[in-house]
Amino acid sequence: MLTINLLREQSSTVIDRLRIKNFDATDIVNHVLDLDRRRRELQVESDAVQAELNNLSKVIGSMMKEGRKEDTEAAKKGISIMKEKQKLLSENFDMVSEELQKELIRLPNLPHPAVAPGKTPEDNVIVRSGGRLPELQPDALPHWDLIKKYDIIDFDLGIKITGAGFPVYKGKGARLQRALINFFLDEGGKAGYREIEPPILVNEDSGFGTGQLPDKEGQMYHVGIDNLYMIPTAEVPITNIYRDVILDAADLPVRNVGYTPCFRREAGSWGAHVRGLNRLHQFDKVEIVQIAHPDTSYESLEEMVKHVESLLVKLELPYRIVRLCGGDMSFTSAMTYDFEVYSAAQQRWLEVSSTSNFEAFQANRLKCRFREKGAKQTTLCHTLNGSALALPRIVAALLENNQTPQGVKMPAVLVPYTGFEMIS
RNA sequence: GGAGAAAUGGCAGAGUGGUCGAUUGCGGCGGUCUUGAAAACCGUUGUUCGGGCGACUGAACCGGGGGUUCGAAUCCCUCUUUCUCCGCCA
Numbered sequence: 001m002l003t004i005n006l007l008r009e010q011s012s013t014v015i016d017r018l019r020i021k022n023f024d025a026t027d028i029v030n031h032v033l034d035l036d037r038r039r040r041e042l043q044v045e046s047d048a049v050q051a052e053l054n055n056l057s058k059v060i061g062s063m064m065k066e067g068r069k070e071d072t073e074a075a076k077k078g079i080s081i082m083k084e085k086q087k088l089l090s091e092n093f094d095m096v097s098e099e100l101q102k103e104l105i106r107l108p109n110l111p112h113p114a115v116a117p118g119k120t121p122e123d124n125v126i127v128r129s130g131g132r133l134p135e136l137q138p139d140a141l142p143h144w145d146l147i148k149k150y151d152i153i154d155f156d157l158g159i160k161i162t163g164a165g166f167p168v169y170k171g172k173g174a175r176l177q178r179a180l181i182n183f184f185l186d187e188g189g190k191a192g193y194r195e196i197e198p199p200i201l202v203n204e205d206s207g208f209g210t211g212q213l214p215d216k217e218g219q220m221y222h223v224g225i226d227n228l229y230m231i232p233t234a235e236v237p238i239t240n241i242y243r244d245v246i247l248d249a250a251d252l253p254v255r256n257v258g259y260t261p262c263f264r265r266e267a268g269s270w271g272a273h274v275r276g277l278n279r280l281h282q283f284d285k286v287e288i289v290q291i292a293h294p295d296t297s298y299e300s301l302e303e304m305v306k307h308v309e310s311l312l313v314k315l316e317l318p319y320r321i322v323r324l325c326g327g328d329m330s331f332t333s334a335m336t337y338d339f340e341v342y343s344a345a346q347q348r349w350l351e352v353s354s355t356s357n358f359e360a361f362q363a364n365r366l367k368c369r370f371r372e373k374g375a376k377q378t379t380l381c382h383t384l385n386g387s388a389l390a391l392p393r394i395v396a397a398l399l400e401n402n403q404t405p406q407g408v409k410m411p412a413v414l415v416p417y418t419g420f421e422m423i424s
Numbered sequence: 425g426g427a428g429a430a431a432u433g434g435c436a437g438a439g440u441g442g443u444c445g446a447u448u449g450c451g452g453c454g455g456u457c458u459u460g461a462a463a464a465c466c467g468u469u470g471u472u473c474g475g476g477c478g479a480c481u482g483a484a485c486c487g488g489g490g491g492u493u494c495g496a497a498u499c500c501c502u503c504u505u506u507c508u509c510c511g512c513c514a
Contacts, residue, residue, distance in 0.1 A: 039473095039474095040473090040474065040475090043473070043474050043475090043482095043483075044474065044475065044482085046483080047473090047474065047475085047482050047483040047484090048475095048482075048483090050482085050483060050484090051482055051483070053494080053495090054483090054495085056494070056495090057442075057494050057495040058442075058443065058494095058495080059494090060442090060494050060495070061442040061443085061494085061495070062442085062443090064442085064494095065442085072494080075494070076494050077494095078494095079494050080494085083494085097473095246471090374453075378471085
């Protein structure tokens with residue numbers, strides 16, 4: 001959520017910048033400013049009455065000590081009208097505060113000035129690409145046929161056990177999953193990230209902190225009996241480690257990496273292009289999260305982009321990095337790089353990572369702050385995260401791009417992890 | 425799941441209705457002393473929202489929410505969490 005200060009001081013900038021995201025903020029901003037004024041008026045009034053009440057209570061206290069019973073009773077009577085007034089004021093204050101909060105969280109994060117305007121993925125900017133596009137045999141198979149041929153991932157079994165979108169990985173398929181997870185975690189560790197194994201169910205506060213709640217409720221599986229949500233990404237529990245935390249500036253940036261399964265209901269998003277591993281309800285992902293100083297958060301973003309890119313290079317996959325245009329960016333992001341790998345048999349680019357700087361947007365919800373050495377004041381941190389990486393589409397690309405008449409060849413870097421060179 | 429105990433500032437730990445935002449110790453920060461350091465001594469040390477150009481000043485916060493009262497860290501209700509004992513269990 002944007003800070004109220006930003007709106008007070010630069011409301012026109014906010015409106016202008018949100019146009020890049022194709023969001024007309026005029027009405028909300030005006031409403032927020034109006035509510036903010038009313039809220040402050042009410043606070044001044046309510047605080048004054050409360051101060052008087054506090055004072056009178058003290059007076060009554062000392063009168064009782066002196067044994068002036070009649071004066072005490074008289075004072076008590078006078079106080080009740082004031083209490084009514086105070087009750088009304090503070091109720092109004094609470095109402096206005098709540099409405100202000102509700103309006104404030106409707107505003108998306110401002111895109112960074114470097115973000116291009118645009119409406120669709122067509123308008124995204126390709127930053128760079130790498131790797132070589134493979135030349136496949138004419139009879140090359142898409143991954144959904146390959147997994148059947150080698151019997152390594154079983155969708156029907158998943159349907160039997162759970163439902164569509166919950167595949168069962170078998171034999172070398174399961175082994176490949178474990179290999180990728182370990183490889184990604186190890187690489188994260190080498191890059192200075194602390195490994196985290198977080199809970200995969202989170203409470204409402206956590207869902208709010210990273211921005212899934214209240215709006216994207218329908219995208220998460222909800223365990224109603226305990227009011228917990230299954231995480232759609234490790235970003236949620238790992239970033240929430242820093243909810244209500246004040247860090248030392250010297251400790252920034254904080255780097256964490258974690259593997260979790262991820263659960264997404266994907267309500268209404270089924271259709272073309274979601275065959276096989278392209279879209280699932282449950283999938284595995286390794287996520288990197290940084291909490292950064294505002295002055296250096298874009299250096300952190302660059303560092304994360306380089307890290308994700310290095311993974312794709314090591315896996316020998318053809319990839320491209322795109323910077324999302326305003327219209328394609330998420331509600332919470334200030335700048336996002338998507339990573340796509342080329343899936344040769346499908347002849348499509350598949351998104352395998354989304355790496356973003358949220359600046360202070362999440363931190364404001366999380367109340368994640370830092371303090372400069374010796375300073376009294378606290379400042380909101382910047383939060384960032386990125387997939388490093390999401391497994392299913394990596395697996396799809398590995399299978400399709402590396403297929404040979406003898407089987408699917410594993411990239412060299414994975415062999416120590418898989419224990420085999422070929423799926424055949 | 426059953427029975428009991430508890431939750432206080434960075435940590436430890438007082439405080440059972442009235443100048444308590446909270447004694448004290450440790451830690452942190454600043455200073456005196458010292459060639460330097462340690463020790464000792466002195467001072468300082470939470471968060472949030474407001475008002476004021478400023479000096480300064482108001483309100484809220486003792487796990488969360490509600491209640492009683494002129495007044496609540498302190499009493500009542502409720503939720504959550506932790507600990508001990510019993511049961512169950514990977």
